[in-house]
Each structure stands twice: as structure tokens, then as C-alpha cells.
Amino acid sequence: MDQLLDVKVGCLVALLFLTLICGFAPLFLNWFMKNRITGTYEFIIYLISSFAAGIFLGACLLHVVADALTDISTELSFIDYPMGLLILSLGFFFVLFIERVVLQISMRCRRSNQDGVPRTSTPRSPDANISEKSEPSSEITMPPEDLHIHVHTDTNSLSSFRSLILFCSLSIHSVFEGLAIGLQPKYVSALQIAIAVLIHKGIIVFSLSLKLIQSMTTPVWLSIYIVIFSLMSPIGIMIGILVTLNKTSVVTLVQAILEGISSGTFVYVTFLEILPAELNSRKRPLLRLFFIVIGFTIMAVIAIWA
Template identity: 40%
Template sequence: MESLIGVKLGCLFGLFTLTLVCGLSPIFSKWFKIDAATGCHLRVLNLLGCASAGIFLGAGFMHMTAEALEGIESEIQKFFGQNRTESKRNPSSDAGSAFVEYPYGELIISLGFFLIFLLESLALQCCAGATGQSTVQEEDSGGNPVFDFHSHASLHSRKQSPFRDFVLLLSLSFHSVFEGLAVGLQPTIAATIQLCLAVLAHKGLVVFGVALRLVKIGTGSRWAISSILSLAFMSPLGLALGMTMAARNSEGWKGLVQAILEGLAAGTFLYVTFLEILPRELSNYEAPLAKWGCVAAGFTFMAFIALWA
């Protein structure tokens, strides 16, 4: 038992250290400062941003969504399984079976997507400068509506979305807590090490992509560092909670609530990936095939890691 606790503490330290190293390296390195980049250096950074977008896409589908669907389905089956004996005696068991087969996981993930969609729409509706983006774009195009995707002026005038970046960090924080929780709940040393290595394999890339994005959109150093630090504490926090819960062996509604929260986090992550990260990285037609290749490479790598994660 003591050796298992020691392994979990080592995993805790490893998750924290890897997140800091992968997250802080783009922030402190001048090479990743896109404002000072020109020529080939700028093209490499843009393609690297596309690769990180592919990593986010892969993390959203192959890890967060997949894990959320699996967890929700398992908990729903467990919840209805408790009354399975009574339902067999009930003549309306066919209706109950259809109710169990309803795609709850997809529904919860969609609710997470629409929840952030609603919050951002409310923020834009209530904000006095919400229409500033379209106004600026119209001025850049001489008063005509901007439907010309070749226009580079509109790309630079495009307003940043700190709300979406906050949602990105929040959803990743939730996911990191659940990852650490899963590691902390493992009953054996072998299972703990195997799961921790799977988490480390994709977490480093995702955190690096987050840091690269923060640098690329011009986030202040203090805010970027504090964001990475808060993200670094999430997995160890979840692991510590998992160790505590494993010691108490508590069940109840814990699993179902965790699965629902992870599904909502997956929905918010997909929202930011499709409405903020990918459109921004693919917002011009420079080297389209190279950008496609980088996005596909990032997604493929995350899909490959999903064999073990």
C-alpha cells in the first residue's frame, strides 16, 4: 500500500513538472514571439500553430469526447442497472430499455457546447462594443460587407476573444482534474503507471499548444504564466482527490456527476476548437496544403496516442 502511494506521489510530481516545462517554454523563449518573426521564421510559427490546432482537435475528439461518452454511458447503465430486476417485472420494460439507449453522452456534450455559445452570445449582446468587429471589417473593405476571405487587412483587425481563451483554460482544467482523479483511483501500481504515462503523452502536447496560443494572440506574460501555473496544479489536485476517494471508497453519485462534468467540459472544448482556434489558424490562403498537413499531423499524433490513453 505504501509503495502504491509512493508511485502516485511520483506521478503527481511528474504531471506537475511536465505541465510547467511544456507550458512555460514557449512563453519564455523569444523564438516563439510571432510579432518579431519574419520570413521563414514566421511561416514556421504559423505552421506550428496549425499543428497545435490539430492537437486540440485530436484531444477534443479522441480523448475528451471519447472519455466523456464512455464515462456517461457506463454511469447511465450502472444507474439503470440498479432497477433492472424491477423493470423486468414491469410490462413497460421495452420503453425503459429505449430510455436507457438514448444518446445521453452526445446530449450532455452538446449542452456544454450550447452553454458556452449562449454565454458568449449574452456577453456580445450586453457589451457596448460587441459590434465593433463587423464595423472595423467593413471599414477595411471600403464599407462593403467582408466576404472576401483573401482580405488580409480584416485578419489583423479581427478582435481577440479573451472569453474563449478563458473557456479553453477552464475546460482543460476540468479535464486535467478528471485525468488526475482517474490516476489517483487506480488500485495497482501497474495500472497507475500505465495510465499516468498515457496522460503524460498527450498532456505535454496539449499544454504546449495552449502556451503557444497564448503567446500568439499576444497575452501578457503575467497572465500567461499564471494560466499555465493554474493548469499545472489541476492534474495533481485531481490525483490527490482520487487518492482520498480511493481511501474512503466512496461511491454514491460521484461517478455520474464526474461523467456529466467531463461531458460539459468536452463540449466547451469543442466549441473553442471549432469557433476560435481552427478559424484563426486557417484564416488565410497562404500554403493551404501545408496547413492542412500540419493540422492532420497534429490530429494523427493524438489519435495514435489514444491507443494507450
């Protein structure tokens, strides 16, 4: 148990410092400033992102979901119903509900801002109306991948409010990701999930920090967002550790239920956020798929010792 606790605490510290380093890196490296971004930078980010998607897919299918279903079926074996899948679905729909609420608030605030802007009327000729109707809309001609709504990367035209709700949504994800680590009964499995979360969080916080810098977000607000986001996974790990310290029948049942809910968030993040962002892209699709397979293969090999 001591070795397991040491590993979880190590994962907590690693998650905290890696997120802080990746989040603050664009502030101190000139190569990542707006006027210095090149095609090489974008290419590297594509490959790292695809590799992380494969890591998350492997951790989700080969460990998180499998262990959660096994533990729940053991604790609730007296119920003749697939309770594991039901609890997993509750975690899935919980995160889905939170993100839909975030998007709804964002859309309403955008409409309120647009309605509050005074509009000036200018004389227009009939030919102007005809020309405007015949002119194609820029929204229609956007590439399909630009129309994809993705909470992790929806950072275009960021206002302070949209930045806040974006980081709140990401923080909720991070708590459950940390919870999945803190609830693990074996140190190898905790390390396996920690690797996936480390890579994923590093890429996400780095990309968002870069976008915030390009959107002229002040360093003070950027620092606040990154620090809050960095604390969420460690908080989740601490909650998981506290739950597993007192092994009673009730605590074991609660642990299995929480593990099922957190596995549902993993399913959501993997299949509705990470993978669609990679597979829907038209830039080097085969190369992206190759790196997804590499990431999945690595997690499959690690699962041999789990």
C-alpha cells in the first residue's frame, strides 16, 4: 500500500508541475509567439496530438473501462442488471451535460453582446441589397473541420468570460482524470493512466496557453487560468487517495461507483473530443492514424504488466 501511495503522490506532483511548465512555456519562449509560428511547429503539434489520442484510447479501452466494469460487477453482483455500464453512462452524460451548459451560456452571452451593440443605419441603394444577397457567406465557405465544435480547442475570439468558462469545463475534466488515478488499486495501473493524462494535459494546456497569448489575454489572467487548471487533477488524485485509505464495504462500493463515473468521463473525452479532432482533420490523415496506432500500441504493451 505504501508503494501505491508513493506512486500516486508522485503522479500528483508530476501532473502539477508538468501542467504549470507546459502552460507557462509559451510566455517565455519566443519561438511560440504569434509572428514566429511556422508550418514546422504546426506539424509537430499534429503528431504529438495524434500520439496522445492513441495513448488515451489505449488507457480507456484496455484499463479504465475494463477495471471499472469488473469492480462494479463484483460489488453489485446481487443485482441482475448491467450496473457497470449504467454507472459508466452516468459519468458520460454528466460531462456531456456540463459541456452543453457551458456552450449554451457562451452562445447566450455572445447573442447578448451582439444585441447590445448599437447599429447605425446608412442609406443603401437597391443594388446593394441585391449584391449582398448574391454574395456568398463566409460561414458557408468555411472548411468542415473549422465548423467542428470542440470545447478543448474552441478558442477563437476569446473574451475574458469565454476563457473563464472554457477553463472551468476543462477543470471538471481534470478532476475526474485525477480521480481515475487516485482510485487505482495497483501502482502499475495508476502509472498507466497517469501517462495518458500527463501527455493529454500537457498538450491541451500548452495549446490553450498559446491561443490565449495570440488572443491578447493579459499575463495576469493567463497565469490565473493555468494555476487553477493545474490544481484540478491533483485535487482529483487526493480525493481518490482519501477514498481508498479506509477500506470498508461501503467505501469499496463508493470507490467502484466513483471509478465507473470517472471511466465514463474517459469515454467521453476519448471518443467525442480527442479522436474526432484527430480523425476529422484533412491534414495528413494517414500519418495521424499511424501515430494514433503507435500511442495505442504503447498502452497495450504497458497493459501486460497491469
